[in-house]
Amino acid sequence: MLNTLIVGATGYAGAELAAYLNRHPHMNITGLTVSAQSADAGKLLSDLHPQLKGIVDLPVLPLTDVAEAAKGVDVVFLATAHEVSHDLAPQFLAAGCVVFDLSGAFRVSKPEFYTEFYGFEHQHLDLLDKAVYGLAEWQADKLKDAQLIAVPGCYPTASQLALKPLIEKGLLNDGQWPVINATSGVSGAGRKATLGNSFCEVSLQPYKLFSHRHQPEIVEHLGVPVIFTPHLGNFPRGILATITCRLNAGVTEQDVAEAFHNAYHDKPLVRLYTKGVPALKDVVGLPFCDIGFAVKGEHLIVVATEDNVLKGASAQAVQCMNIRFGFPETQSLL
Numbered sequence: 001m002l003n004t005l006i007v008g009a010t011g012y013a014g015a016e017l018a019a020y021l022n023r024h025p026h027m028n029i030t031g032l033t034v035s036a037q038s039a040d041a042g043k044l045l046s047d048l049h050p051q052l053k054g055i056v057d058l059p060v061l062p063l064t065d066v067a068e069a070a071k072g073v074d075v076v077f078l079a080t081a082h083e084v085s086h087d088l089a090p091q092f093l094a095a096g097c098v099v100f101d102l103s104g105a106f107r108v109s110k111p112e113f114y115t116e117f118y119g120f121e122h123q124h125l126d127l128l129d130k131a132v133y134g135l136a137e138w139q140a141d142k143l144k145d146a147q148l149i150a151v152p153g154c155y156p157t158a159s160q161l162a163l164k165p166l167i168e169k170g171l172l173n174d175g176q177w178p179v180i181n182a183t184s185g186v187s188g189a190g191r192k193a194t195l196g197n198s199f200c201e202v203s204l205q206p207y208k209l210f211s212h213r214h215q216p217e218i219v220e221h222l223g224v225p226v227i228f229t230p231h232l233g234n235f236p237r238g239i240l241a242t243i244t245c246r247l248n249a250g251v252t253e254q255d256v257a258e259a260f261h262n263a264y265h266d267k268p269l270v271r272l273y274t275k276g277v278p279a280l281k282d283v284v285g286l287p288f289c290d291i292g293f294a295v296k297g298e299h300l301i302v303v304a305t306e307d308n309v310l311k312g313a314s315a316q317a318v319q320c321m322n323i324r325f326g327f328p329e330t331q332s333l334l
């Protein structure tokens with residue numbers, strides 16, 4: 001059994017982690033924590049997330065002393081904001097824990113990225129070198145001996161799973177940047193109330209045009225430039241990405257199908273459509289990324305869907321943990 005601590009357990013991602021880890025046969029949840037000042041400290045997780053009633057009835061505790069909280073803990077999940085993870089990860093690593101960070105604090109290697117896109121100066125450049133980017137289907141070898149795993153962002157997971165097989169096989173024409181239009185449910189912004197995310201305000205709208213922090217994350221890990229436009233939709237969960245690309249001359253629909261099949265036929269959490277394209281309703285609440293596509297001449301449209309909180313965050317974190325410790329990849333996820 002591995003002892004595990006979830007930091008940020010009352011957030012959307014943290015609560016899903018608690019559900020997955022609670023039913024994992026090799027994991028023992030030793031603590032669920034929130035910030036030292038949290039108004040929720042002392043409450044039961046299942047009072048805050050009633051879907052967990054009778055399943056995870058543990059109290060959430062304020063994280064006041066990291067060294068104390070880390071005692072006897074093998075694995076820590078940081079389901080916290082980027083700045084919080086940035087400060088906590090080195091402390092848990094120093095205590096000998098394997099750290100799975102769901103935030104953006106360690107995903108990109110260039111320090112200036114954090115100043116520009118996250119608004120803080122990165123203090124742990126050594127960890128930027130050491131962190132393994134947890135795009136699970138593509139990183140199994142590196143994950144096996146990683147100490148710090150930077151779980152990808154929600155939009156980057158869907159976007160990269162859709163594009164990587166095509167790029168690896170050299171099918172895309174580099175004269176046209178892939179154009180990623182992706183719509184997310186409101187849970188992508190976290191559980192805290194804000195005016196922009198309130199019921200009467202949310203509509204359907206693109207945001208952060210040419211300036212969203214997931215664009216450079218996608219570009220660094222795919223190795224090609226892309227145009228990325230996120231949209232906020234008026235539904236709670238899920239991301240649907242519609243990605244338009246140009247194929248190299250002579251590339252056929254069959255070549256595209258083969259590239260996807262070769263990449264994912266043995267990857268249980270990516271489901272390929274041989275007919276049609278996926279809809280959001282078929283992945284919400286599930287740990288999959290679903291991918292379908294259509295080709296017309298040299299033009300290709302790929303559609304990828306996922307639950308932003310699951311394959312886009314918690315499920316992928318648990319998938320990485322399963323790979324890291326040699327458990328079946330889908331253990332507790334399916």
Ligand SMILES: NC(=O)C1=CN([C@@H]2O[C@H](COP(=O)(O)OP(=O)(O)OC[C@H]3O[C@@H](n4cnc5c(N)ncnc54)[C@H](OP(=O)(O)O)[C@@H]3O)[C@@H](O)[C@H]2O)C=CC1
Pocket residue numbers: 007008009010011012013014033034035036037038039040063078079080081082084102103104152153154187188189190191192308309312313
């Ligand atoms: N939601 C999503 O779809 C996705 C989220 N992510 C990333 O995962 C992380 C968590 O996201 P999400 O669950 O949405 O966030 P939420 O805002 O819903 O939850 C954040 C959690 O962190 C706790 N917290 C805040 N400050 C601290 C602190 N100093 N120490 C310990 N706990 C703290 C909060 O509790 P309290 O404030 O009461 O202390 C709460 O439990 C973020 O980095 C996010 O960017 C990544 C991909 C997708």
Ligand SMILES: CC(=O)N[C@@H](CCC(=O)OP(=O)(O)O)C(=O)O
Pocket residue numbers: 102103104152153154155184185186187188189230232
């Ligand atoms: C709808 C919404 O607001 N989504 C969030 C992305 C959530 C996420 O994945 O956060 P990180 O990758 O930064 O951890 C956003 O656009 O900032």
